[in-house]
Amino acid sequence: MSTELKVVAARLHRVRMPLVHAFQTSSHRKAFLDHILVELEDASGAVGWGEIASSSDPYYAPETVETCWHIASKYLLPAVLDQPWTHPDQLAARWSKVRGNNFAKAGADTAAWVLWAEIQQLPLATVLGGTRTEVVAGVSLGIEPTIDDLLVQVQHQVDAGYPRVKLKIASGWDVEPVRAVRTAYPELDLHVDANGIYTSDDLTHLQRLDEYGLTMIEQPFAPRDLLTHAELQRRISTAVCLDESIETVADLETALRLEALQILNIKVSRMGGLTAARAAHDRARDAGVAVWCGGMHEFGIGRLANVALSSLPGFTLPSDVSASEKYYARDVVEPAVTAVQGVVQVPQAAGLGHAVNRELIAANTVAELTLGPEQE
Numbered sequence: 400m401s402t403e404l405k406v407v408a409a410r411l412h413r414v415r416m417p418l419v420h421a422f423q424t425s426s427h428r429k430a431f432l433d434h435i436l437v438e439l440e441d442a443s444g445a446v447g448w449g450e451i452a453s454s455s456d457p458y459y460a461p462e463t464v465e466t467c468w469h470i471a472s473k474y475l476l477p478a479v480l481d482q483p484w485t486h487p488d489q490l491a492a493r494w495s496k497v498r499g500n501n502f503a504k505a506g507a508d509t510a511a512w513v514l515w516a517e518i519q520q521l522p523l524a525t526v527l528g529g530t531r532t533e534v535v536a537g538v539s540l541g542i543e544p545t546i547d548d549l550l551v552q553v554q555h556q557v558d559a560g561y562p563r564v565k566l567k568i569a570s571g572w573d574v575e576p577v578r579a580v581r582t583a584y585p586e587l588d589l590h591v592d593a594n595g596i597y598t599s600d601d602l603t604h605l606q607r608l609d610e611y612g613l614t615m616i617e618q619p620f621a622p623r624d625l626l627t628h629a630e631l632q633r634r635i636s637t638a639v640c641l642d643e644s645i646e647t648v649a650d651l652e653t654a655l656r657l658e659a660l661q662i663l664n665i666k667v668s669r670m671g672g673l674t675a676a677r678a679a680h681d682r683a684r685d686a687g688v689a690v691w692c693g694g695m696h697e698f699g700i701g702r703l704a705n706v707a708l709s710s711l712p713g714f715t716l717p718s719d720v721s722a723s724e725k726y727y728a729r730d731v732v733e734p735a736v737t738a739v740q741g742v743v744q745v746p747q748a749a750g751l752g753h754a755v756n757r758e759l760i761a762a763n764t765v766a767e768l769t770l771g772p773e774q775e
């Protein structure tokens with residue numbers, strides 16, 4: 400069965416949403432986020448939504464909101480407009496001439512998958528091959544002004560029922576906060592994420608984290624520095640997890656060969672979409688590497704794509720798919736994504752599975768662009 404599908408109009412909405420709680424990583428602090436929502440419409444009027452969840456600054460990845468807008472409007476959307484396809488997994492190849500720019504690709508790719516699921520009248524999770532009806536969520540906590548502030552945040556999330564807490568760490572904010580949280584919560588599933596801030600000079604220092612029973616140490620070194628990740632993994636018993644280092648399945652292949660990871664964080668954004676994220680899942684599963692789904696503080700659209708991806712069988716560790724309310728007072732989907740005792744239900748309705756709130760999107764839009772017939 401191959402339904403031919405043709406996108407006749409494509410829209411970009413740059414939407415600004417205030418964060419409930421400002422988020423600080425080793426590189427930056429944010430109180431509101433601008434993400435670009437991608438809307439693809441076919442001839443029958445069916446619509447698929449995706450989200451480009453790029454940071455505004457090029458600190459996590461080289462992309463910014465402006466580069467994503469440029470790449471999506473000039474290269475990615477024109478390559479789908481009026482050019483039929485029969486399955487969303489064909490689009491990654493169509494965009495492969497464009498090097499990198501995975502966040503921009505991810506938004507367009509997700510919109511195509513959602514449109515496809517919508518037309519098939521099946522849930523996004525089902526068309527991806529998901530097998531779970533619910534997924535376990537963990538939370539990611541930013542760097543706080545003091546350890547007491549951090550302990551308040553951890554208590555808040557533990558009270559909300561989340562079974563796993565990840566702490567952002569940085570030079571000067573690592574062993575002390577980890578020791579404090581571990582002392583207060585001896586049994587908590589706890590892990591740390593350095594966003595690549597350390598260097599090989601810090602190997603001995605990082606070995607000190609090995610005694611706190613962490614589930615993993617995520618991305619301690621720079622993205623391209625796989626050899627130092629492998630060296631740390633040889634020296635500690637805690638699992639090393641890679642995030643920024645893995646942008647393609649080929650990167651994963653190299654990291655596996657080097658034994659630079661035991662756990663993989665798969666982000667739809669970083670991998671360039673659901674097709675690539677699923678391929679990374681499949682490869683990691685073959686290799687016996689546990690995976691979980693990372694987040695980029697997505698609005699509801701990207702968040703639901705993460706939930707759908709997390710329903711694949713290899714996602715055995717809690718994912719960063721916590722409830723919308725941790726980030727946004729109101730979300731762009733209705734109902735918002737909720738978690739009960741750290742468990743998020745995988746939507747069973749067709750497509751994204753939640754309605755998209757166009758009014759809220761319109762009220763928060765700072766820029767908009769339509770490609771297709773409506774331009775004229």
Ligand code: OSB
Pocket residue numbers: 424459538539592594642693694695696697719720721
């Ligand atoms: O490394 O996982 C990361 C947010 C911005 C940039 C990088 C990262 C993050 C998160 C967010 O940890 C996790 C979430 O969406 O809850």
Ligand code: MG
Pocket residue numbers: 592594617618642643664693
């Ligand atoms: Mg990370």
